[in-house]
Amino acid sequence: MSLLIVHDLSKSFGGVVAARDVAFSLEPAEMLALIGPNGAGKSTLFNMIGGQLRPDRGSVLLDGEAITHASPQERFRQGVGRTFQVAQTFLSMNVAENVQMALISRHDESQALWAPARDRHRAEALSLLDQVGMADAADRPCSTLAYGDVKRVELAIALASQPKLLLMDEPTAGMAPRERAALMDLTASIAASARVGVLFTEHDMDVVFGHATRVLVLLRGEIIAGGTPDEIRRNPRVKQAYLGDDHALARTA
Numbered sequence: 001m002s003l004l005i006v007h008d009l010s011k012s013f014g015g016v017v018a019a020r021d022v023a024f025s026l027e028p029a030e031m032l033a034l035i036g037p038n039g040a041g042k043s044t045l046f047n048m049i050g051g052q053l054r055p056d057r058g059s060v061l062l063d064g065e066a067i068t069h070a071s072p073q074e075r076f077r078q079g080v081g082r083t084f085q086v087a088q089t090f091l092s093m094n095v096a097e098n099v100q101m102a103l104i105s106r107h108d109e110s111q112a113l114w115a116p117a118r119d120r121h122r123a124e125a126l127s128l129l130d131q132v133g134m135a136d137a138a139d140r141p142c143s144t145l146a147y148g149d150v151k152r153v154e155l156a157i158a159l160a161s162q163p164k165l166l167l168m169d170e171p172t173a174g175m176a177p178r179e180r181a182a183l184m185d186l187t188a189s190i191a192a193s194a195r196v197g198v199l200f201t202e203h204d205m206d207v208v209f210g211h212a213t214r215v216l217v218l219l220r221g222e223i224i225a226g227g228t229p230d231e232i233r234r235n236p237r238v239k240q241a242y243l244g245d246d247h248a249l250a251r252t253a
């Protein structure tokens with residue numbers, strides 16, 4: 001049984017069909033990229049899988065269980081972790097406290113939030129920070145970190161839920177090229193070692209072709225192609241979809 005099964009998801013906004021009968025599945029340890037030109041429906045699909053948006057039709061199954069109508073919080077507890085395009089750390093807290101907050105949420109101790117997070121789950125937080133190479137910065141305020149480091153902390157926060165599925169919305173947006181590759185290498189190694197399935201949207205084709213194990217291409221709300229990075233790069237329909245942007249599918253590296 002696949003880790004994630006998306007079955008005929010559809011969503012319209014007024015007359016605009018943002019997703020039409022989208023169907024695919026995702027296996028543990030896979031790095032699946034969702035690409036498509038602007039307005040293709042990537043965010044819409046992502047938000048229906050994350051629980052931020054309600055589909056008009058279709059279903060989402062995680063490990064065989066329907067989560068189509070579960071709230072983002074319920075999905076989080078069932079094993080759906082998420083990082084956002086704009087990093088969402090609490091800047092007033094230090095690095096470790098941010099991860100500890102996520103651990104408190106996973107352990108469902110939110111009723112005890114009034115107590116300082118300082119001591120709870122600190123060892124587990126440090127171990128997660130170690131995984132993303134940020135243990136040395138544990139006691140630094142998040143507000144003092146470079147952007148690439150904030151994204152690593154965000155990854156540790158997402159991993160705190162022990163996700164089976166990790167949703168990453170433009171994980172490398174705003175990063176320098178070398179930082180992008182480092183973050184995605186790190187994500188791929190965690191996906192492989194913890195058998196986490198990763199679904200990510202991305203505009204940077206170097207990141208897509210360099211780090212995805214499989215790629216899905218959306219156009220006007222429909223999947224027009226799916227395959228390995230090489231298959232996708234050679235696919236005439238995909239080239240056509242990116243017409244007018246000759247370099248979009250080229251790798252610069």
Ligand SMILES: Nc1ncnc2c1ncn2[C@@H]1O[C@H](COP(=O)(O)OP(=O)(O)OP(=O)(O)O)[C@@H](O)[C@H]1O
Binds near residue numbers: 017018037041042044
């Ligand atoms: N809340 C909304 N209300 C109305 N129309 C929407 C809404 N959200 C998305 N759309 C429309 O649905 C279509 C798909 O949008 P979506 O944001 O999912 O695409 P995208 O592939 O994520 O685009 P981008 O790469 O620019 O972020 C677009 O035509 C968009 O204008």
